[in-house]
Amino acid sequence: MPQPIRLLHYGLGPIGVRIARLTASRPNLSSIGAVDIDPAKIGQDLGAVTELGQPLGVLVQPDLKTALKVQKPDIVLHATGSHLPSVLPQFLELAEAGLPVVSTCEELSYPWFHHADEARSIDGAARRRGIAILSTGINPGFMMDTLAITLSGVCPAVSAVRVRRVVDLSVRRQQLQQKVGVKLTSAEFAARKAEGKLGHIGLPESVAMIAAGLGWPLERVEQTLEAVIAPVRLDSALGPVAAGQVQGQHQIAHGFVGGRERITLELKMALQAPDAGDFVELDGPEPVSSAVHGVQGDIATAAIIVNAIPHVLTAAPGLRTMLDMPPLRSVGI
Amino acid sequence: MPQPIRLLHYGLGPIGVRIARLTASRPNLSSIGAVDIDPAKIGQDLGAVTELGQPLGVLVQPDLKTALKVQKPDIVLHATGSHLPSVLPQFLELAEAGLPVVSTCEELSYPWFHHADEARSIDGAARRRGIAILSTGINPGFMMDTLAITLSGVCPAVSAVRVRRVVDLSVRRQQLQQKVGVKLTSAEFAARKAEGKLGHIGLPESVAMIAAGLGWPLERVEQTLEAVIAPVRLDSALGPVAAGQVQGQHQIAHGFVGGRERITLELKMALQAPDAGDFVELDGPEPVSSAVHGVQGDIATAAIIVNAIPHVLTAAPGLRTMLDMPPLRSVGI
Numbered sequence: 001m002p003q004p005i006r007l008l009h010y011g012l013g014p015i016g017v018r019i020a021r022l023t024a025s026r027p028n029l030s031s032i033g034a035v036d037i038d039p040a041k042i043g044q045d046l047g048a049v050t051e052l053g054q055p056l057g058v059l060v061q062p063d064l065k066t067a068l069k070v071q072k073p074d075i076v077l078h079a080t081g082s083h084l085p086s087v088l089p090q091f092l093e094l095a096e097a098g099l100p101v102v103s104t105c106e107e108l109s110y111p112w113f114h115h116a117d118e119a120r121s122i123d124g125a126a127r128r129r130g131i132a133i134l135s136t137g138i139n140p141g142f143m144m145d146t147l148a149i150t151l152s153g154v155c156p157a158v159s160a161v162r163v164r165r166v167v168d169l170s171v172r173r174q175q176l177q178q179k180v181g182v183k184l185t186s187a188e189f190a191a192r193k194a195e196g197k198l199g200h201i202g203l204p205e206s207v208a209m210i211a212a213g214l215g216w217p218l219e220r221v222e223q224t225l226e227a228v229i230a231p232v233r234l235d236s237a238l239g240p241v242a243a244g245q246v247q248g249q250h251q252i253a254h255g256f257v258g259g260r261e262r263i264t265l266e267l268k269m270a271l272q273a274p275d276a277g278d279f280v281e282l283d284g285p286e287p288v289s290s291a292v293h294g295v296q297g298d299i300a301t302a303a304i305i306v307n308a309i310p311h312v313l314t315a316a317p318g319l320r321t322m323l324d325m326p327p328l329r330s331v332g333i
Numbered sequence: 334m335p336q337p338i339r340l341l342h343y344g345l346g347p348i349g350v351r352i353a354r355l356t357a358s359r360p361n362l363s364s365i366g367a368v369d370i371d372p373a374k375i376g377q378d379l380g381a382v383t384e385l386g387q388p389l390g391v392l393v394q395p396d397l398k399t400a401l402k403v404q405k406p407d408i409v410l411h412a413t414g415s416h417l418p419s420v421l422p423q424f425l426e427l428a429e430a431g432l433p434v435v436s437t438c439e440e441l442s443y444p445w446f447h448h449a450d451e452a453r454s455i456d457g458a459a460r461r462r463g464i465a466i467l468s469t470g471i472n473p474g475f476m477m478d479t480l481a482i483t484l485s486g487v488c489p490a491v492s493a494v495r496v497r498r499v500v501d502l503s504v505r506r507q508q509l510q511q512k513v514g515v516k517l518t519s520a521e522f523a524a525r526k527a528e529g530k531l532g533h534i535g536l537p538e539s540v541a542m543i544a545a546g547l548g549w550p551l552e553r554v555e556q557t558l559e560a561v562i563a564p565v566r567l568d569s570a571l572g573p574v575a576a577g578q579v580q581g582q583h584q585i586a587h588g589f590v591g592g593r594e595r596i597t598l599e600l601k602m603a604l605q606a607p608d609a610g611d612f613v614e615l616d617g618p619e620p621v622s623s624a625v626h627g628v629q630g631d632i633a634t635a636a637i638i639v640n641a642i643p644h645v646l647t648a649a650p651g652l653r654t655m656l657d658m659p660p661l662r663s664v665g666i
Contacts, residue, residue: 025489138487215664295621302489303489330490
């Protein structure tokens with residue numbers, strides 16, 4: 001058996017923990033480092049932080065520099081932040097250290113339209129050091145962009161792309177329900193929305209990836225975000241939601257090409273959503289549609305990050321996107 | 334605008350003609366050569382052979398050597414045969430001529446299990462000449478293999494793969510109905526099957542590609558093929574099909590790993606099939622399923638071949654499979 005791939009876990013929030021737990025189940029992967037800024041986690045064994053039931057002999061360090069003094073990994077699994085400008089220094093530090101990266105950073109999944117400067121600087125650093133950096137995940141990263149692009153491969157021509165993802169929040173973690181605004185009043189939802197504190201991050205990146213993949217010169221992306229109001233009393237991980245309170249959100253991103261909306265991504269996340277699933281429609285002379293069921297965001301995001309590892313290690317140096325990657329399959333069990 | 338990519342069409346049967354017609358609609362592609370062995374096509378203008386309604390200024394040549402004397406293409410679109418051993422010399426000649434190839438040859442789509450010797454010799458020749466050769470299509474090539482592998486990327490683990498493709502033969506070309514055995518009696522079907530003249534080619538290759546993609550050591554593939562008998566009189570492109578005659582075929586490939594069936598590919602092609610579509614089920618701790626509608630084999634095969642062109646031009650030299658390729662998207666209209 002070849003030497004296992006040595007991993008450093010950078011960020012141990014809910015997704016980072018899921019990633020670390022999944023890697024522990026793969027015999028070809030070995031966790032040799034971990035970084036988190038949470039004082040409650042620093043100094044703890046990674047096995048304790050991830051509730052694996054046994055120590056991994058890897059202590060969580062407060063920063064990358066300290067972690068690298070212990071051992072250099074083959075690749076870094078990065079799950080700290082969604083906004084590219086705020087985590088840019090982390091990517092530059094990783095690239096300068098010559099470390100390949102798989103990240104969950106939503107705005108890095110396809111940054112060439114909305115954050116072209118940051119993309120260029122990460123790409124330049126990665127190329128100089130000969131390593132690849134990829135951000136992926138379920139949304140953005142797969143269900144609302146890569147899958148539609150992949151399906152377009154069987155179409156002689158595509159005139160418009162519509163993707164709808166419906167998430168049943170009832171089966172998702174409490175933090176996600178909270179993030180979405182469950183149990184708020186309409187007024188509270190409106191206020192938080194006005195502060196920019198609500199809404200899923202990454203739809204514009206998915207729009208930009210689709211446009212780039214299909215060779216469409218994207219002009220702009222517009223987004224709307226509305227509360228979904230509970231018509232009756234509902235249960236939630238945050239306690240009962242009264243009729244009239246917020247039970248979820250409904251977000252739509254519209255991508256315009258040549259003055260016309262050609263990309264529409266609709267994300268609905270609500271308690272007890274009856275029609276959960278992922279739906280792609282490709283318009284054109286030969287329309288194609290798909291419906292996928294069973295993809296639970298957190299679990300599947302951890303999976304695609306872990307499944308990406310061998311492919312990022314062999315990818316061409318630079319900032320890669322899912323447009324560059326072969327199928328990131330689930331290998332090995 | 335950059336120079337268009339210069340194409341040579343090798344094989345102008347029903348699929349080759351569809352490919353040539355689609356390339357004529359893409360401004361970034363230019364047909365500069367054509368080869369076919371059919372005396373009725375040799376010497377004809379490609380525009381006439383493909384019924385484009387206007388000449389393309391490209392005459393069909395009887396062989397590659399003659400065609401290359403006229404002009405050297407950037408890439409060859411190859412659609413001559415399904416069986417790798419019989420078309421192997423064509424691939425070797427193309428590779429030796431330093432020409433990248435996209436092919437429809439079913440047994441080349443993933444030849445490393447069933448035709449490893451042929452695969453090695455093509456791969457070697459392609460690497461020596463620094464060009465990439467890819468065979469793809471709808472089935473094999475996408476709906477029953479690549480799509481399942483791609484979807485596995487969101488799974489933490491996959492224990493078994495089941496794919497079902499149901500084709501409504503009523504909307505497909507006469508040649509396909511004939512190939513499938515429509516209008517035969519049960520006895521005629523059995524006799525032709527015994528001669529090895531019935532059955533779709535490529536299911537074993539799809540099984541092998543899935544196994545390779547998921548890192549499963551495939552032991553063997555078993556296939557069954559049965560006639561679908563018309564319960565009532567049906568219309569077909571070959572004339573009326575009497576009740577009791579063959580209206581289609583039902584073919585299943587079983588892939589065994591560790592003594593257990595882990596891959597099951599089921600292809601049903603029948604007149605008026607009510608449940609036409611493409612269905613993937615991935616078993617495991619987090620099962621995922623997909624249903625795709627609208628993919629018509631001939632049209633979509635031409636599409637994916639044409640959509641592959643820019644990616645084969647930039648692929649690493651050698652015999653490539655869809656496991657190596659980024660999403661082959663529909664670019665540009």
